[in-house]
Amino acid sequence: MINIRKLEAELWESADLLRAGSKLTSNQYCMPVLGLIFLRYAFSRYKKVEEEILKNRPSRGGRVIPVEASDFAAKSALFLPKEAQYDYLLNLPEDIKAAGLKNKDGHEMTSLGEVVNNAMQLIEDQSEQLTGVLPNSYTDFTDEILSELLRIFNNSAIDEVGGDIVGRIYEYFLNKFAKNIASDDGVFFTPKSLVKMIVNIIEPKSGVLLDPACGSGGMFIQSGDFVNQSGMNANSAMTFYGQEKVEYNAQLCLMNMAVHGLTGVIKSGDEANTFYHDAHNLDGYCDYVMANPPFNVDKVKSESTQAAGRLPFGMPGVNAKKEVGNGNYLWISYFYSYLNEHGRAGFVMASSATDSQGKDKDIRESLVKTGHVDAMISVGNNFFYTKSLPCSLWFFDKGKSEEIKDKVLFIDARNYYTVVDRTLNEWSEWQMKNLNAIVWLYRGETEKYTALLNEYHSVLGHDTSFEEAHTQLKSELKELQKRAKAELEAAGRGDKKRIQAEYDEIIAAKTDELTTAKEAVWLYEKFDDGEYKDVLGLCKVASLADIEEKGWSLTPGAYVGVAPVEDDGVNFEERMTEIHRELLSLQAESNDLMDAISQNMKEMGL
Known part of the structure; x- marks a missing residue:
């Protein structure tokens, strides 16, 4: 997270450069800069995949067979011709005119802007879905500014931070410089840990996946990773469809998917406003639906919405102006309606929707009575990068097993997270696995829970119990800190920095190990060797009768209760x-x- 924050700060500097050196509006300069970030990230992935391809590459006549575009397609990655590779652009001579460079059509190029435009066109030629998507206005900038931008984005943080980095940086841009682009209330980037949690619980394997509010495409990226990690090829197994009202976001989504080697059909603009259009005619056809829709949208025209259908439980409340005052239950209805007979949905929703009243409550009652509400998870504050609001994750499953057909799993995870900094929380990888484990046990998938316990044992490498491993690691960390302090005090001035750096690294590794042990203890003390049970303050499996008794509320806190406060032993x-x-x-x-x-x-x- 530190690396990406540093990168964002440097992007601020780059935007200032653009602002000072050109007369472009924020809308005009936002995409060209994102295009350069795209190039840098694409190059980073290209080098990694190239390394994999060359590992066992056969040779012919004593020479290794050169890599080709088809090799990259097989690995779900974007092939970059030499003239579109970041280090090629970075190392060009200062005087482009004198270099005699020619573009893809054979015309001589006289500026760095033309060379970058040519790089974008070469990439578009590699990916049909990128045609007309990548920015091509780099001749609007001086060679000096472009050269400086290329230098700024040549940053190791892009190599180190995986996932939807382009979307994260895009959000930073929208909030710092182009608020007018993101003027729709409730539109904001979905944090990686929420996206990953949705994907992990939905478990996409093959079929049609729709995100009707796809933004920068984070759901597609994580789903692609999930499918690829299970040993299948995401492009062969999945068909990705997206709708995105904001054109900028849709462009970014296509760039983001391309850099991850994914293909999809993304519609944008007015025809992609999900309130009024089922742009891909997918009602009732989706195996998976995932989304982070804009929360609490008002002034939705009720007649147009009704005509567009996908409302199996009827319309939410409509005011005197014939408008839906809050669009949350429109989204909830759509997600359900898009599913086929065994489909699964997972989405982010405003916390208030779990027990809103009026027509919302009627829709919620009908929804619960289907037996297809699978799980509800409460998420605490500060998970979003730009807003501190809490939210809930909702999960539907039309193919639930008979054992849990009329049950709903409630998880209250508001107090379970890792603090990144003062304004940001997230779930660590182990915390995501632990929450996922509760869902596995509820579904009766004990083998997955056992595999996670084995993973903990393997990583910790201790033959003892998790509790004993935790105690031992705590003691080892204390000893390390003591030793570091003593050595630093005894060291000469010239050695202090080296010793400090060495111990910082060892202590950080030991702290990580201790954190892992702590998470193993957290899970094992609640569920032992693998039987689901309700845990006060954390999780509860409720029947439809329980939910009816609570007035059809789907708020986890109403079911799980409050965990007893531990006495810390302080007088x-x-x-x-x-x-x-x-x-x-x-x-x-x-x-x-x-x-x-x-x-x-x-x-x-x-």
């Missing part, structure tokens, strides 16, 4: 006395310091 009165003593001591020190400063000022004649 409150004693600790308050200590704090008071510390405060008085600090005040005395502060007064002495102020007196010394005043005395010094007098002596200096001030």
